[in-house]
Amino acid sequence: MSIVSHNLKTDYSDEMIQNNDLNRSVDSFISKFEVVKHLYRCGAGKARGVAISVIFTYLLKLVFMNKSMYMQMHQGKFTEAFSKNAVYRFLDNPKANWQKYTIELSADIINNMLRDLTSKERRDAFVIDDSLFDRSRSKNVELLSRVFDHCGKGYKKGFRLLTLGWSDGATFLPIDFCLLSSTNEKNRFNSAKDFDHRTLAYRRREQSQTKSTDVVMQLLENAVKAGHSAKYVLFDSWFSEPVNIQRIKKMGLDTIAMIKKSSKINYLVGEEKLNVKQIYSRNRKRRGRSKYLLSVDVMLGKEDKVRGLNPIEAKIVYVRNRSNRKDWLAIICTDMSLSEEEIIAQYGKRWAIEVFFKTCKSYLHLVKEYRGLSFDAMCGHIAVVFTRYMILAINRRYSDDQRSLGEIFFFMVDEIADITFDDSMQIIFTALFEAISVVFQPTEAKMTEFINAFLGGLPDYMQSALSPMQEALTA
Numbered sequence: 001m002s003i004v005s006h007n008l009k010t011d012y013s014d015e016m017i018q019n020n021d022l023n024r025s026v027d028s029f030i031s032k033f034e035v036v037k038h039l040y041r042c043g044a045g046k047a048r049g050v051a052i053s054v055i056f057t058y059l060l061k062l063v064f065m066n067k068s069m070y071m072q073m074h075q076g077k078f079t080e081a082f083s084k085n086a087v088y089r090f091l092d093n094p095k096a097n098w099q100k101y102t103i104e105l106s107a108d109i110i111n112n113m114l115r116d117l118t119s120k121e122r123r124d125a126f127v128i129d130d131s132l133f134d135r136s137r138s139k140n141v142e143l144l145s146r147v148f149d150h151c152g153k154g155y156k157k158g159f160r161l162l163t164l165g166w167s168d169g170a171t172f173l174p175i176d177f178c179l180l181s182s183t184n185e186k187n188r189f190n191s192a193k194d195f196d197h198r199t200l201a202y203r204r205r206e207q208s209q210t211k212s213t214d215v216v217m218q219l220l221e222n223a224v225k226a227g228h229s230a231k232y233v234l235f236d237s238w239f240s241e242p243v244n245i246q247r248i249k250k251m252g253l254d255t256i257a258m259i260k261k262s263s264k265i266n267y268l269v270g271e272e273k274l275n276v277k278q279i280y281s282r283n284r285k286r287r288g289r290s291k292y293l294l295s296v297d298v299m300l301g302k303e304d305k306v307r308g309l310n311p312i313e314a315k316i317v318y319v320r321n322r323s324n325r326k327d328w329l330a331i332i333c334t335d336m337s338l339s340e341e342e343i344i345a346q347y348g349k350r351w352a353i354e355v356f357f358k359t360c361k362s363y364l365h366l367v368k369e370y371r372g373l374s375f376d377a378m379c380g381h382i383a384v385v386f387t388r389y390m391i392l393a394i395n396r397r398y399s400d401d402q403r404s405l406g407e408i409f410f411f412m413v414d415e416i417a418d419i420t421f422d423d424s425m426q427i428i429f430t431a432l433f434e435a436i437s438v439v440f441q442p443t444e445a446k447m448t449e450f451i452n453a454f455l456g457g458l459p460d461y462m463q464s465a466l467s468p469m470q471e472a473l474t475a
Contacts, residue, residue: 022064029391030057038105043200044096044380050082055090059384060391063365088372091380094201098383099176103226106166106175109390111227114171117397124168125232126175126223126253127350128216128239131357133159133179134367142375143208144189145182157189161366161382162212164219165353166230171397172352174386175228176219179379181208192375205375213244220251232256232335234350241265242301245334246309254335256347259316261330267316268299276330280318292340293328294318300332317343356389364388429466 030036036053039045046052058080062068069087072078118124132149135141135158146155160180166173182188192209195202207215216239233248237258242265245255259265259276266273274282285293295318301311314332317340321327333343360366370381437447455463 022061025395026057026060026064026391029394030060033105033108035105035387038101038108039096041104042097042101044090044093044098044101046090050086052090054080055082055087056384059087060388063363063369063388068369088377091370091377091384092372092374093380094195094199094376096376096380097200098379099178099204099222100226102174102383102386103176103223103228105387106173106390107223107227109173109394110166113394114168114173114397118168118170122168123231123346124166124229125234125256125346125349126220126228126230127165127167127172127353128163128219128233128235129350129353129357130160130162130180130212130238131361132156133161135159138371138373140190141373141378142190143181143192143205146187146189147182159208159378160212161357162215162219163353163356164216164223165356166228167349167352169349170400171393172356173390173393174356175223177382177386178207178215178219179375179382180210180212180215183209183211201376204379208375213239213241216244217247220248220253224251232346234347236350240332242267243304243309245314245332246301246304246312247307249312249334250307250309254333256331256333256335256343258347259330259332267314268311269296276316279316280328280330285318291344292317292319295340297336315340315343319344359392360385360389426466 030053035056039052039056044052069078069084073084078084132147132151134149134156135144136156138144138157143159144157145159147158147160148154149156162178162180163174164176166175188209192205193201195205207218210218216235220233231254233253233255235255235257237260240255240257240259245257248255261276263275263277266275267279269279279296279298280294283294283296296316298314298316299311300314301309303310312334313336314334315336315338317331317333318328319331321329331343331347333346338346364385366382366385369385370378372378433447433451436442436450442450455466458466
């Protein structure tokens, strides 16, 4: 056998092994979380013909095998037991409630798997954000509109994909979505198809033309009704109007969000109404290497008897902008029991949704795989991509989390620790002793004498935590 043919055979064998592993992972996910059952419950089932499990499994695996249905058709390698029209009819089903499907599937995963791997003390959160769904080369797509691209700083043809997700700090899962068109009819290139106002297809299109802040409340309400729960709601400054934060508080959820540097939005500080810039300029800042510059307790919002809203307490934390050290950012939190450091740490979980969007667009073919004109089919394709991401998220959690190994967990670890007490003590006192050594420059004998005297006066549990550090410093 020649070297070339041997290498080809080896590569082919490796590909076969990878495909078998892929098939087992996808099939295991579909079976464990009863994906087909969720599809039928949400109206995506078929009365006759090829089973939806076959079509849906094929769609899930396409991106992982680096293939497309179009290229398979073009090269004559499409060998499935169904036609391309069966796939299009499946995605274009106006009776399929794709939003309900993703809500229920994610609830099943979170409540029956991830919560068992997460301590009750760990704070989970809903995360809300939107991203450009680009259809720049399209002309006749249903509800196509002009959308502002914040990255490119200009307008493009497409939609805004508004997404609600859940994160426990270790795993992010998408829960619900809405493909938003423009609320202004002048900015829409094409109108929606005509459906009976009682149908799901009409309500889906109506929601797409609704103001995004109202859609966010709908997504949160639907998630809570389906059994989702979280301690906080995280979002960026685009949604942080006081009335929106009040509406979320009325639902029993606390908010942690970035707020706008607007002179039009005032907060009550004592007896004075001040905007976020005035609050910053009139208060003394913290010096040194503090994680935050300033923290102020405020009252936000107005009384609204029609909506049943009342002013609420909140805490505004000012932090230094990493990209511009002379600038600052402001984070607001409605949970007054949290410290400033905890507020900053919790808001950091919002970044998971940015990673989610990047993964879906760059690797899971969110925008480029389906180029059809139907609004229903686009929503169906988004549900497929969200399911692909769920598969990746669950497999990553199984790989990274030792508790997924079964009973061996009880011999190894109780919880994914953010940072242990021992580690915290060692970091603090190592920095302290190093600072003393630099500033006062004692001899080695004096430094050793000081360390032993200092640690000898501490309680036993602190001495045991610091014993490895003591041995290293006095060695």
